[in-house]
Amino acid sequence: xxxxLPGFATLAVHAGAQPDPTTGARATPIYQTxxxxxxxxxxxxxxxxxxxxxxxxxxxxxxxxxxxxERVAALExxxxxxxxxxxxxxxxxxxxQLMQPGDEFIAARKLYGGSINQFTHAxxxxxxxxxxxxPDDISSFERAVTPRTKAIFIESIANPAGSITDIExxxxxxxxxxxxxxxxxxxxxxxxxxxxxxxxxxxVHSLTKFLGGHGNSLGGIIVDAGxxxxxxGGKYPMLSEPRPEYHGIRLQETFxxxxxxxxxxxxxxxxxxxxxxPFNAFMILTGIETLPxxxxxxxxxxxxxxxxxxxHPAVASVSYxxxxxxxxxxxxxxxxxxxxxxxxxxxxxGGYDAGxxxxxxxxxxxxxxxxxxxxxxxIHPASTTxxxxxxxxxxxxxxxPDVVRLSIGIEDKEDLIADLxxxxxx
Amino acid sequence: MSDNKKRRHMNHDAYPDNxxxxxLNSVKSIAMVGASPVNVxxxxxxxxxxxxRGYDMIPVNPGHVGKELLGKPFVASLSDISRPxxxxxxxxxxxxxxxxxxxxxxxxxxxxxxxxxxxARDDVAAAKAESVGIKVVMNRCPKIEYGxxxxxxxxxxxxxxxxxxxxxxxxxxxxxxxxxxxSVGGGDTAASDxxxxxxxxxx
Ligand SMILES: Cc1ncc(COP(=O)(O)O)c(C=O)c1O
Numbered sequence: 104x105x106x107x108l109p110g111f112a113t114l115a116v117h118a119g120a121q122p123d124p125t126t127g128a129r130a131t132p133i134y135q136t137x138x139x140x141x142x143x144x145x146x147x148x149x150x151x152x153x154x155x156x157x158x159x160x161x162x163x164x165x166x167x168x169x170x171x172x173e174r175v176a177a178l179e180x181x182x183x184x185x186x187x188x189x190x191x192x193x194x195x196x197x198x199x200q201l202m203q204p205g206d207e208f209i210a211a212r213k214l215y216g217g218s219i220n221q222f223t224h225a226x227x228x229x230x231x232x233x234x235x236x237x238p239d240d241i242s243s244f245e246r247a248v249t250p251r252t253k254a255i256f257i258e259s260i261a262n263p264a265g266s267i268t269d270i271e272x273x274x275x276x277x278x279x280x281x282x283x284x285x286x287x288x289x290x291x292x293x294x295x296x297x298x299x300x301x302x303x304x305x306x307v308h309s310l311t312k313f314l315g316g317h318g319n320s321l322g323g324i325i326v327d328a329g330x331x332x333x334x335x336g337g338k339y340p341m342l343s344e345p346r347p348e349y350h351g352i353r354l355q356e357t358f359x360x361x362x363x364x365x366x367x368x369x370x371x372x373x374x375x376x377x378x379x380x381p382f383n384a385f386m387i388l389t390g391i392e393t394l395p396x397x398x399x400x401x402x403x404x405x406x407x408x409x410x411x412x413x414x415h416p417a418v419a420s421v422s423y424x425x426x427x428x429x430x431x432x433x434x435x436x437x438x439x440x441x442x443x444x445x446x447x448x449x450x451x452x453g454g455y456d457a458g459x460x461x462x463x464x465x466x467x468x469x470x471x472x473x474x475x476x477x478x479x480x481x482i483h484p485a486s487t488t489x490x491x492x493x494x495x496x497x498x499x500x501x502x503x504p505d506v507v508r509l510s511i512g513i514e515d516k517e518d519l520i521a522d523l524x525x526x527x528x529x
Numbered sequence: 530m531s532d533n534k535k536r537r538h539m540n541h542d543a544y545p546d547n548x549x550x551x552x553l554n555s556v557k558s559i560a561m562v563g564a565s566p567v568n569v570x571x572x573x574x575x576x577x578x579x580x581x582r583g584y585d586m587i588p589v590n591p592g593h594v595g596k597e598l599l600g601k602p603f604v605a606s607l608s609d610i611s612r613p614x615x616x617x618x619x620x621x622x623x624x625x626x627x628x629x630x631x632x633x634x635x636x637x638x639x640x641x642x643x644x645x646x647x648x649a650r651d652d653v654a655a656a657k658a659e660s661v662g663i664k665v666v667m668n669r670c671p672k673i674e675y676g677x678x679x680x681x682x683x684x685x686x687x688x689x690x691x692x693x694x695x696x697x698x699x700x701x702x703x704x705x706x707x708x709x710x711x712s713v714g715g716g717d718t719a720a721s722d723x724x725x726x727x728x729x730x731x732x
Contacts, residue, residue, distance in 0.1 A: 109692065109713050118713070119683060122696040154574035156681050164685065172686030177713065183687040350569040357571045359647040359670065361687050368686070 111178065111294060119173030133385045134166045140143075153349055153357070153369060163373050166264050167381040168313060171388050175314065175324050176364075178293040178391075181305050182329030183364035185372060186322060186384060190289060190309025191221055192377035193323035194256075197285060197305055199375065200341045200366045201253045204230030208254040209247045211238040212262035212499055214445045215309075216489035218287070222256075241272045247281045253338070255282060259298050260290040260439070262474065263508040264422040264501035265447035267434035274302025281338070283331045289313070290446050290474065294398040295439045304331040305363065312475030313445075316390040316397050320383040320454050325367050329360030341366050348374075382404065397477065397513055403443025404519065405511040411520045412449050417457070417527045422501065423447040445512075446474045446486075450505040458483045464526035467518060474510035479519055482508050538586060539657065541667050546690065546712040549674050552642050554708055556615035557585055559671075560640075562629050563620030564588035566598055571646070572620040573598075575672040582675060583705045604697065607632050616642040618671060619649060626651035630658055639663060644671060659706060679706035 107118070120131050138457040139158040141147035158164055168186045176184040187193050202208065209223055212235045222233040224307035236243040238257060255277045257268050270286060277284035283304035292313040298306050299435060304509065308314055310322030333342035333355045342362055345351035372378060402425070409423035424435035425443035435443040451457040461481075462470050468481040471489055482488065489502035499502055511519065539548070559579060565572045577599055580586045584714045588598040591605040602612055607617065607629070617633050617640050619626055626645055633640055634657065643650065650667040658665050676682030680689040680697070691710035698704075 109711075113692075114713065117692045118688075118721055121680070124697050124699040127696050149574070149577070152574075153568065154568075155578065156676050158684060166684065169684050169686050174684045176686065176688035177690070181688060183685070185686055187688050245618070352569055356648060359668075359673065364686060461698045 113293075114174070114177045115394050116392050118177035119170040120142060120246065120515060130169045131167055131333075131385060131388055133379055133381050134161075137161050149496055153352060153365075159419055160308070161381065162376060162378045162479035162514045163368060165378075165381045165384070167388075168379055168384040171310075171322075171379075171391075172324065172386060173392055175293075175310075176309070176326055178297075179288070179326045180293075180297050180299045180328075181306065181364075182301075183361035184324050185322045185364050185367045186310070186327045186379045187372060188323065188377040188379050189310060189321050190287075190323040191217065192375075193307040193309075193325045194218065194221060194287075195225075196218075196367050196371035196377070197307060198226065198231060198254065199371050200309065200363065201339060202229070202231045203340075205232070206230075206252065207232045207234050207249060207251045207255045208256060209234050209236050209244055209252060210255075210270040211236060211257040211261065211273075213238050213266055213268075213501060214256075214258055214287070215262040215265070215289075216484065216492060216500065216502065218258075219489075219496070220491055236415070238268045238273070239275065240267070241269065244273055244276045245279075248276070248282075252282055254285055255280075256285045256287070258290065258445045259296045260424075260446070261501070262290055263448050263488070263506070264448060265424055265431075265444050266422065266501065267438055267443070269434055270296075270298055270301040270303060274378040275303070278302070281335065290444050291439060292394060292398055294395050295402070295441055295444060299326070299328040299330070300378060301438070304328050308443045310387045311473070313398060313401075314391055314394060314475075315387040316394065316475060317386070318473055318476035318478060320386040320390075322383050322387050323377075325364065327361050327364035327367075329363075331363065333362060336457045341370055345497040346370070347508050353518070354429045376465070398445075398514045399442065401445035401511050404513070404516040405447060406442065407516045408511055408519055408523065409449075411523065415524075415527055417452055419450045419505065421449040421454045423449075446508065446510045448501060448506045448508045450503065451507065453505075455485070459486075460503060461507060461526050465522055466525075467514065467522040468509070474508075476510065479512040479514060480510040484508050539659065539665065541650070541652065541665070542664065544669070546678065548664075549669070550614070550678055550708045552644075552666065553675055553678065556642055558587065558614045559584050559616045559618050560587040560589050560604075560610055560614045561618045561620060562589045562607065564590050564598055565620075566596060567595055571670070575618075575620075575646075577697070578672045579675070601617065607636060613638050614640050616640060616644055618644045618646070620646045621649065623649050623651050623675060627654045630654040632664075634658065634661065642666070644654070644669070646670060647673075655712065675706070675708070678708040678710065681706060681708060 202327035234247045248506040276440045285305045286303040289309045306326040333339045342355045358365045406425040411420045424431035468479045484502035485504045593603040645667040647670045655665040693710040
């Protein structure tokens with residue numbers, strides 16, 4: 104056995120998958136089944152008691168999903184992963200392992216609008232209290248720490264404006280506070296940024312975006328970095344204390360550095376239920392095989408389009424960290440040297456009306472609420488993804504009324520530029 | 530690199546897969562110190578799994594002498610084992626490791642491997658064992674490592690850190706699995722190992 108370590112593109116194709124033991128099928132089969140037979144009563148009992156490796160029921164685990172899980176864990180450099188039904192489901196499952204009613208977590212103010220809603224409203228009803236901090240001011244995270252703080256949540260590249268977060272600086276705050284750092288790596292994908300290398304303890308994704316990459320399947324995933332010691336101070340009883348659900352097993356003691364992923368599976372997914380369909384897992388796995396190719400092309404296209412827009416007379420400003428003049432350019436060079444992602448915003452001199460007019464005239468860009476598709480996409484966040492926020496919060500999260508968000512696809516960039524030119528010009 | 534040199538320089542923060550693979554491929558008998566008959570304890574199911582994968586398991590626990598664990602009689606201590614053992618797997622806290630290792634060093638022949646369970650680490654005891662040529666693994670579980678290197682554990686979404694384009698036989702109970710897959714990077718355990726080490730130094 105050689106000790107040569109394969110590169111990212113090799114892992115994107117191979118990690119987690121091997122020819123099917125029974126049929127020899129080379130593509131990962133879709134195990135479209137709810138349940139798996141036991142060998143005998145003892146085997147069943149060992150599986151239910153978490154004592155043996157194997158499948159029970161697709162809400163808890165499925166062989167197609169397991170390939171996806173290992174693939175993303177390998178790409179992110181984590182110890183294990185758990186696939187779930189959506190990015191939002193991943194966020195609920197992660198925080199359920201960490202939070203008790205009355206606890207707090209600190210979140211960066213610059214987040215996907217849906218996450219801001221989820222944290223502000225849905226989580227509040229669970230008694231989980233979000234405390235907002237400004238990712239451009241690291242000391243605001245320090246000031247937000249209290250004895251009830253259980254986690255810090257940030258996006259590596261933040262939706263919608265594509266701003267880059269200083270993951271290492273915030274991980275230092277998390278370490279000092281003795282809480283895990285959770286990084287939503289959806290907009291970067293591990294091809295551009297591997298948050299675990301910069302101090303993240305947990306990585307979450309909406310697989311719906313760049314990892315799946317084709318706009319056809321919803322999914323989410325949780326990656327355990329294996330870096331956090333859950334046993335200190337009884338702060339995380341789901342991991343450190345005997346679990347009555349499993350005859351008194353302590354998950355950290357039993358599973359070591361992948362105990363968090365196991366907790367998400369056997370306490371989160373099992374009991375909350377947001378399982379990923381094996382069919383979606385198959386679609387997303389197929390997408391991941393070309394992640395490095397797509398992501399590079401999308402970044403290169405995005406940079407060319409950002410440059411075009413920055414020089415256009417109808418455009419007031421462009422927020423793209425790949426532009427040397429951008430406020431986040433230095434952070435982009437440090438964290439995402441291959442490219443600053445493919446999602447960014449720009450604002451029009453003509454304000455809200457000009458934004459609405461642009462969207463209606465575009466022929467190639469699709470007007471819809473998603474990012475990370477092979478197709479180029481456009482949206483006006485103030486009237487859609489961020490519409491539930493009040494005006495001040497819209498501006499703070501980078502979604503003011505004059506702002507248009509683009510997600511750049513893999514088409515020929517000349518065609519995308521021509522489409523924008525005709526829609527802006529007339 | 531000679532075997533000897535490798536041993537002296539073993540980095541207990543991050544074991545090369547080949548080191549673990551070599552151990553699990555070569556040992557046949559394993560004495561488990563602290564084996565529990567309680568079927569929700571990690572030692573119980575590690576014992577059961579290793580027995581199912583074909584290792585000759587010996588449960589060591591003075592509190593259960595006269596009883597059996599999955600058909601194997603408990604012995605009170607390592608010196609009560611009447612045949613040579615290849616590996617000693619210690620299911621005790623870091624603070625109880627040293628006396629077990631000292632007892633292991635009185636065995637004739639010496640064991641080839643001393644393995645300390647997840648969360649357990651004693652660098653002084655490890656150095657003693659290594660000075661007489663015994664291989665040491667700390668803060669790892671042999672069941673997890675076997676499952677990882679065979680990729681059986683991938684069924685739980687764990688990063689096996691291995692790749693293979695070969696068709697594997699379908700795993701059945703009581704079967705030895707191949708551990709000879711290509712190793713890859715990622716899933717580094719250095720940070721959690723450090724956490725365990727700091728704790729064992731405090732205790
Ligand atoms: C950064 C980010 N995180 C999370 C989500 C939520 O993911 P899902 O729609 O898969 O639940 C999204 C979706 O737009 C997103 O952009």
